Amino acid sequence: MARITAGVASSHVPLLGVAVDQGKDRDDYFGPIFAGYDWTREWEKQEKPDVVILVYNDHASAFDMTIVPTFAIGCGERYKSADEGWGPRPVPDVIGDPDLAWHIAQSLILDEFDMTIINEMDVDHGLTVPLSMMFGQPEAWPCKVVPLAVNVVTYPVPSGNRCWALGEAIRRAVESYPEDLNVQIWGTGGMSHQLQGPRAGLLNREWDNKFLDMLEADNDEVRHIPHIEYLRETGSEGIEMVMWLIMRGALGKKVNTLHRHYHIPCSNTAIGHIVLEPADEQAVAAE
Amino acid sequence: MSKKPTQNIHEYLAEFEDIPGTRVYTAARARKGYHINQFAMSLMKAENRERFKADEKAYLDEWDISDEGKEALLARDYNRLLDLGGNVYFLAKLFSTDGLSFAEAVSTMTEYTFPEYREMMLNGGRSPEGNRSIKGGY
Ligand SMILES: [Fe+2]
Numbered sequence: 001m002a003r004i005t006a007g008v009a010s011s012h013v014p015l016l017g018v019a020v021d022q023g024k025d026r027d028d029y030f031g032p033i034f035a036g037y038d039w040t041r042e043w044e045k046q047e048k049p050d051v052v053i054l055v056y057n058d059h060a061s062a063f064d065m066t067i068v069p070t071f072a073i074g075c076g077e078r079y080k081s082a083d084e085g086w087g088p089r090p091v092p093d094v095i096g097d098p099d100l101a102w103h104i105a106q107s108l109i110l111d112e113f114d115m116t117i118i119n120e121m122d123v124d125h126g127l128t129v130p131l132s133m134m135f136g137q138p139e140a141w142p143c144k145v146v147p148l149a150v151n152v153v154t155y156p157v158p159s160g161n162r163c164w165a166l167g168e169a170i171r172r173a174v175e176s177y178p179e180d181l182n183v184q185i186w187g188t189g190g191m192s193h194q195l196q197g198p199r200a201g202l203l204n205r206e207w208d209n210k211f212l213d214m215l216e217a218d219n220d221e222v223r224h225i226p227h228i229e230y231l232r233e234t235g236s237e238g239i240e241m242v243m244w245l246i247m248r249g250a251l252g253k254k255v256n257t258l259h260r261h262y263h264i265p266c267s268n269t270a271i272g273h274i275v276l277e278p279a280d281e282q283a284v285a286a287e
Numbered sequence: 288m289s290k291k292p293t294q295n296i297h298e299y300l301a302e303f304e305d306i307p308g309t310r311v312y313t314a315a316r317a318r319k320g321y322h323i324n325q326f327a328m329s330l331m332k333a334e335n336r337e338r339f340k341a342d343e344k345a346y347l348d349e350w351d352i353s354d355e356g357k358e359a360l361l362a363r364d365y366n367r368l369l370d371l372g373g374n375v376y377f378l379a380k381l382f383s384t385d386g387l388s389f390a391e392a393v394s395t396m397t398e399y400t401f402p403e404y405r406e407m408m409l410n411g412g413r414s415p416e417g418n419r420s421i422k423g424g425y
Binding site: 014015059060064065066083084085086153154155156192194195196197198199200201202203204205207226227231232233236264265267268270 | 306325331376380407
């Protein structure tokens with residue numbers, strides 16, 4: 001049986017990818033950010049996940065306004081790094097797991113989550129930056145990836161509650177997959193940032209840390225934070241944090257915190273990173 | 288699974304207008320700015336970037352964009368473009384066409400010069416104090 005063994009959340013600021021690609025990741029500006037990922041890089045080497053379900057959003061790279069899927073799952077064989085206007089990042093192709101992805105897609109649809117299926121797309125910094133943060137610069141990524149793209153740009157975006165419930169359904173889907181796989185789920189984006197309008201540059205250390213506390217808690221209160229609170233407190237782009245709730249929902253009620261890191265600023269954004277493991281084996285069976 | 292009552296869409300949208308200095312990318316804005324955003328996306332292709340740079344006005348005239356929208360694009364007036372339904376992730380294709388970093392382009396929407404904006408970010412960013420609600424003033 002496949003199992004979700006851990007959840008990881010991380011910001012996916014494009015500038016972090018630039019820092020890695022240009023070898024600036026240990027300079028005075030980026031050093032303190034990357035130091036917060038050293039623990040996780042070592043841990044990932046020991047954990048050796050077979051597959052990562054990587055929850056992220058596309059930033060006008062694979063999708064334009066022609067089609068706006070709320071939840072979309074990548075069922076393809078492989079994905080190339082997208083050209084976001086500065087040339088594609090020089091990172092390995094992302095290798096999919098079509099069998100597992102289709103199994104999850106089918107299970108989710110039967111579980112009443114009406115997923116969009118993607119067979120071909122390029123993946124942008126939302127997906128490749130977290131891979132670089134967790135794995136550095138290998139010749140090939142050390143695991144397969146199932147991309148799960150969420151609309152967090154055009155409103156209404158999905159509610160925190162819905163994201164959490166999707167995470168729960170993903171866990172049920174993974175646990176009904178016969179192959180013995182070590183699966184991690186990652187939620188990416190955030191934390192506080194605003195990239196538009198006269199209020200641009202807003203950061204909120206206090207609220208971000210409260211959100212991290214809520215993720216660590218043995219309850220699901222965090223799923224009920226309304227969109228307006230993210231918008232007021234964390235800037236217009238802080239809403240990306242609803243994607244972390246898909247990760248958190250997949251871990252069950254109780255979690256252990258393995259690692260936590262917070263740093264301000266990275267360009268326009270507050271960097272947050274947390275590693276959690278499920279502590280409640282019965283969470284799904286009890287549904 | 289917990290069930291909450293469905294939120295009323297009108298109340299949900301009305302609250303967005305109470306956030307200072309912010310244009311939430313609602314369906315209404317997405318509709319209004321559709322051609323502005325699709326124009327920006329066309330700059331993903333090198334050949335289109337070249338044609339645009341050679342004659343910006345002529346390239347814009349190929350699109351179903353209002354005169355006001357074209358003026359705002361030519362002037363790189365990003366706050367005006369947000370009002371006209373532009374979204375920053377799409378407009379970013381124009382930043383990169385201009386060779387501008389994301390942060391520098393973002394700073395043009397604020398009261399600060401780029402060096403001042405960078406300084407604010409290094410000092411912890413813009414405080415949420417007084418920036419959460421127009422009506423509430425908190
Ligand atoms: Fe993002």
